[in-house]
Amino acid sequence: MDISVSPRPGLTSDDELGKILVNPGFGTHFTDHMLTVEWTPEAGWHGGRITPYGKLALDPATAVLHYAQEIFEGLKAYRHADGSIWTFRPEANGARFARSARRLALPELPAADFVTTVDALVTQDARWVPSGEGERSLYIRPFMFASETFLGVRPARHVTYMVITSPAGSYFAKGVQPVSIMVSESYTRAAPGGMGAAKTGGNYAASLAPQLEAIAKGYDQVVFLDAVENTYVEELGGMNLCFVYDDGTIVTPELTGTILEGITRSSIIEVARAHGHKVAERRVAFSEWRDGVISGRIAEVFACGTAAVVTPVGKVVWRDGEAGSGKAGPVTQAIRQALVDIQYGRAEDRFGWMHRVV
Ligand SMILES: Cc1ncc(COP(=O)(O)O)c(C=O)c1O
Numbered sequence: 001m002d003i004s005v006s007p008r009p010g011l012t013s014d015d016e017l018g019k020i021l022v023n024p025g026f027g028t029h030f031t032d033h034m035l036t037v038e039w040t041p042e043a044g045w046h047g048g049r050i051t052p053y054g055k056l057a058l059d060p061a062t063a064v065l066h067y068a069q070e071i072f073e074g075l076k077a078y079r080h081a082d083g084s085i086w087t088f089r090p091e092a093n094g095a096r097f098a099r100s101a102r103r104l105a106l107p108e109l110p111a112a113d114f115v116t117t118v119d120a121l122v123t124q125d126a127r128w129v130p131s132g133e134g135e136r137s138l139y140i141r142p143f144m145f146a147s148e149t150f151l152g153v154r155p156a157r158h159v160t161y162m163v164i165t166s167p168a169g170s171y172f173a174k175g176v177q178p179v180s181i182m183v184s185e186s187y188t189r190a191a192p193g194g195m196g197a198a199k200t201g202g203n204y205a206a207s208l209a210p211q212l213e214a215i216a217k218g219y220d221q222v223v224f225l226d227a228v229e230n231t232y233v234e235e236l237g238g239m240n241l242c243f244v245y246d247d248g249t250i251v252t253p254e255l256t257g258t259i260l261e262g263i264t265r266s267s268i269i270e271v272a273r274a275h276g277h278k279v280a281e282r283r284v285a286f287s288e289w290r291d292g293v294i295s296g297r298i299a300e301v302f303a304c305g306t307a308a309v310v311t312p313v314g315k316v317v318w319r320d321g322e323a324g325s326g327k328a329g330p331v332t333q334a335i336r337q338a339l340v341d342i343q344y345g346r347a348e349d350r351f352g353w354m355h356r357v358v
Contacts, residue, residue, distance in 0.1 A: 001037070001048050001113045003120050008032045008052035021130045024167035026139070026307070031125035035117050035163040038147075039107045045161075048117070050124050053164065063146035063156045071100040071200050072143035073114075074306050075263075076168065077122045077357060079129045079137075080345035085122060085358040087140070088343050090115045092263045097142065100198040105155040106144055115355070118142060121163045122357045128167055129358075132344040139168040171308040176336065178314025178328050179220040179303070181236070183286060184210045185319055188227035189234060189258070196234075196258035203260075207237035219317055221303070225286055226258065233284045234258060236303055239311065240265040243284065243292070244300035244331045254281040264304040264339070270351060271338050277331070289316065293323040300329030302336075309343075310336035 011032050012020075020029050030053050037048045064070050073093045078086050094111030101108045118140055122129070130136035142163045146156030187210040190196025195203060210222045223241065226232040233253050235241055240262040243251045250272045255261055269279050292298030293316060301313040301324070312328035341347035342354065 001045065001116055003035065003037075003048040003050060003117065005050045005124065006052070007050075007124075017127065021128075021136070021167055024130065024136065024169045026168050026171075027166055029167055031121075031128040031138075031165045031167070033121060033124050035121040037109075037113075037117065037161045039159040039161065041157055045107075045109065045113065050121060058147075059149040061149045061151050063148050063150050063152075066151060067146065067153055068200070068202050068205075069104055069106060069146035069156055070144065071097065071104050071106060071198060072141060073097045073100075073199060075118070075140050076137040076306060076343075077129050077140060077165075078343050078345070079132050081132070082345075084345075084356060085126055085129050085138075086343075086345065086354045086356050087118065087122070088355070089263050089267065089353045090118055090355050092266070093142075096199065096261060096263070097144075100200060101144065103195055103198040104200055106146070107159055109144070109161055114142065117161075117163050119357050121165055125165055126358050128165065130167055134173075135170040135340065135344070137168050139166045141166065168307075171311075176310075176312060176328055176333070178312040178326060180218075180315040180317060180324075181221045181223050181303075181313050182214040182217060182219040183316065183318045184214075184222045184224050185230070186210075187213075187222075187224070188230070189224035189237070191227040192256070192258060194227075194258065197255070197260060199260060204237065211237055217317075223316070226256075231285050231287075233286055233289060235260065235262075238307070239303035239305035241313075242268060242302050242304060243289065243298050244302070244329060245292070246297055246299045247278075248276070248331070249278040249280065250331075251280045251282060251284060253284050256283075262305055264306055264309060267339060267351075267353065268304055268310070268335055271335055274350070275334065275338065286318070290318065290321070290323060300332050302328075302332040309339055 094114030148156035148158035315324035
């Protein structure tokens, strides 16, 4: 893929950048450049370019604004102690992006081009990758949307792929904090045959009302059950789930087509096995979770995803009860540490997951 570069005249000054990188938060500061590639049926992928970060001018009839034909990804670049910059399993994000594209009837971007474009933008804005101290990183957001000006329900004939990047602070600025989770008993996230396994905006829009309900009741997150029997645990709005049993076995809900196949989840399965844990991917009824936490058979519960890596679940709440110690368990902390150490280059990458960018 050819990518032209038109640098921004007058980059963010060292002073200003230094201030941003001290405490970048999440998703509010954007780097100096963005990357764009376009697609039409006639020309295929073309027009790859890095340009100054800036606003898009969209016709009000742009298809994505009406029919939500869009997908996205999320991954991070980490700066190691020697100054080098790495991403974590970017080809896995590229493969998932291609699967999401198929489900949304968008053109597939080859995974190799996905990695090339991410590398190109991260290299261009390398000075925005914070030092790894305090688990800071550069969050990378590739996305693709129906950019044809057309009001009609059919796959767009003009599609735009973009990558933007944003420095991210530590998810847990005050140390790893367990979260409370409310079981959503009136909303589901995804039905069989739907879009649950695709990373598309509609799934996140659907999670907002239940999430607001949980927050109004004083809880941090929502967990969704399966849409058919309202029985089996699926995932949170933006993270997968793992259960640590009292014999050290780790169980995570199997991929049924309604759950997003998390790259953190699949990495944890491998790390946990390397640490000597038995790992099972199978259906988990909510009653098994509830009764297991109450009886002590389930010793720890954690959620996982790129943003926080591993988040301990301190408490689970349902219509007429709650259970949980409120604490982060030792297995949760050990797995989190193992993964973070690989990402920041502090432990040997025995799995071959890290990809050097700069
Ligand atoms: C719905 C959902 N499930 C799970 C995950 C975890 O996926 P990953 O580990 O690839 O970040 C995410 C985060 O992107 C998500 O949005």
